[in-house]
Ligand SMILES: CC(=O)N[C@H]1[C@@H](OP(=O)(O)OP(=O)(O)OC[C@H]2O[C@@H](n3ccc(=O)[nH]c3=O)[C@H](O)[C@@H]2O)O[C@H](CO)[C@@H](O)[C@@H]1O
């Protein structure tokens with residue numbers, strides 16, 4: 464288990480470029496299975512989850528060239544379907560959430576698929592019903608094997624259908640879109656997720672020859688086609704990284720320029736940080752966060768305490784709530800953080816409380832942060848990273864704290880943030896990776 468040793472309390476300064484988006488990469492890389500032709504993907508983040516998915520494809524006999532660290536050329540012209548029965552696949556696919564999205568393309572092209580017991584963050588119950596019910600509506604039969612937690616899916620032919628999703632699941636929508644793109648007839652998906660990740664996937668599939676309309680809305684219409692061709696695709700900047708850097712700058716009173724932030728695709732994210740009182744200057748595709756002595760949390764017009772909560776896109780992504788929470792610690796004022804989607808994502812606040820933060824954990828979904836107004840610094844402590852975003856939030860807390868902090872279990876952070884220690888050092892942070 465590796466850890467980060469951080470000596471906090473330093474102001475940072477400089478430019479940082481966000482990596483390609485993790486959650487988009489997982490969808491886009493799964494989609495290469497839909498065609499026997501070459502698909503070139505650029506701006507791939509060099510992170511554990513994405514590298515593991517690429518490794519899985521390689522083991523399925525997909526040809527992969529990696530001319531640069533951020534570019535892969537995939538060709539799925541001779542896929543070994545039997546690999547999906549192997550113990551190695553079971554073990555590896557269970558390590559990341561993204562592997563569930565191999566099922567949609569497999570079902571579309573090879574008429575059978577397996578949904579592994581999902582990996583990813585242990586942040587609460589993460590059901591797969593939306594995926595399985597969607598496939599069933601398209602004409603797939605499934606069997607759940609309780610001994611290995613796998614869903615086994617088969618179909619003679621996928622047939623377009625109108626469906627209303629139980630919830631706008633992000634990976635569920637991606638899976639169903641990929642399967643429907645090669646079904647017979649037209650599929651409509653209402654209550655579809657519409658995150659930029661999904662919009663990017665649909666744009667890529669359309670370039671491959673799919674016929675998807677309604678992209679960006681919660682009503683997608685997909686006219687099935689027989690064949691999808693190769694294409695090239697560039698992954699957007701990771702909006703969760705962008706939000707994390709905004710929070711980092713505010714908490715550490717730093718002057719940071721986020722270059723190429725993908726401003727047009729950030730939705731409500733900048734506004735939520737502005738509600739915390741953080742000044743953001745948007746210039747073209749860059750975001751400048753100037754050094755700020757104090758930032759004051761807004762109140763509602765009637766004087767009520769601000770609540771920041773997650774909601775399916777275009778609402779605020781749950782993946783940034785831990786970052787917003789940690790950023791509020793040094794603000795002036797109070798905010799209620801309400802994590803509606805996941806029930807185990809807020810428990811890391813006990814570590815922040817140990818560091819000196821004023822937080823009341825009301826229940827597993829809600830926490831009130833009472834800002835310290837920089838009257839008191841957090842204290843460095845030893846802590847362990849429970850999940851990817853809480854890990855990054857703890858790192859931000861450690862960088863703002865007085866003295867030394869040790870963050871253990873940084874494998875969680877490495878799942879989603881590329882060379883984070885190296886990039887933070889370039890901004891002047893005192894952070895060391897301790898191996899073993
Ligand atoms: C690999 C990947 O892309 N992971 C993202 C994806 O996970 P993932 O696709 O697994 O998440 P889902 O969108 O399926 O939903 C996540 C959880 O939220 C619940 N839920 C969902 C929608 C809703 O309206 N109400 C509700 O309560 C679901 O029951 C589920 O427990 O989307 C999540 C929600 O944005 C993000 O946190 C994950 O980072």
Ligand SMILES: C=C(OP(=O)(O)O)C(=O)O
Nearest residue numbers: 560561583584782851852
């Ligand atoms: C929850 C996340 O990831 P995953 O779905 O891969 O666990 C995340 O990216 O914040």
